[in-house]
C-alpha cells in the first residue's frame with residue numbers, strides 16, 4: 334500500500350508519519366527530512382537545496398523527483414510525507430509508480446486553518462537525535478527543551494522562524510494546494526481534521542488504512 338500525506342506545513346504530517354511507520358510496515362519518505370540530512374552532511378545535493386529551503390521556496394521538481402526515484406523501489410509500502418508538493422511532482426510520481434506496476438492507494442489531506450498552523454510551527458521543536466517532534470505548548474518535553482527519550486537539547490528548524498513561515502504558507506497556497514483537487518478526482522482522497530490531538534488523528538488514519546486493506 335502506498336500513501337500520501339498532503340497538507341500545509343505544521344499540520345502534523347511528520348508526527349503522524351513517524352508514528353505510522355514505527356507501528357506499521359511503512360517506509361517513511363519525507364523529502365524535507367531527506368534534504369535536511371543532506372544539508373547536515375554538506376553533500377552536493379545538500380548544498381544545492383539549502384538556499385531554496387532557507388528562503389521557504391520549493392526545491393525544483395527535477396531534483397525532488399530524482400531523490401524519489403532512487404528510493405521508490407526499496408519498498409512496496411511507502412508513506413510519502415511532504416511529497417508531492419506540485420502537480421508536476423504528482424504526475425512524475427504517477428509515472429514512476431506505473432512503471433513499477435504500482436499505484437497510490439490513499440491520500441490523506443490534513444485540513445487545518447492558517448492561524449492554527451502558524452501557532453504550531455512557532456512552537457515546534459525537534460530532537461536532533463531521534464527526530465521526535467514536540468510542541469512547546471500542547472506537547473512539551475518533560476524537561477525544558479530536552480528530548481524525553483535521548484536527553485539532548487531540542488532545536489528549532491531555521492525555516493520555522495516567523496519570516497520564512499509566511500513564505501512557506503504562500504508557496505503552499507499557490508503551488509501545493511492545487512493537489513487537493515488533483516487527488517480528489519481520483520477517488521482515493523480522505524480529509525482528516527488535523528486540528529485535533531495526535532492520538533485522535535492517528536486512530537482515524539489507522540482505521541481508514543485498515544478499511545482500505547479489507548475492501
Ligand code: AMP
Nearest residue numbers: 364365385386390391392397415416418
Ligand atoms: P518539510 O520538512 O516537509 O516542511 O520541508 C521543508 C522544506 O524542504 C520545504 O519548505 C521545501 O523547501 C523543501 N521540500 C520538502 N519537500 C519538498 C518537495 N516535495 N518539493 C519541493 N521542496 C520540498
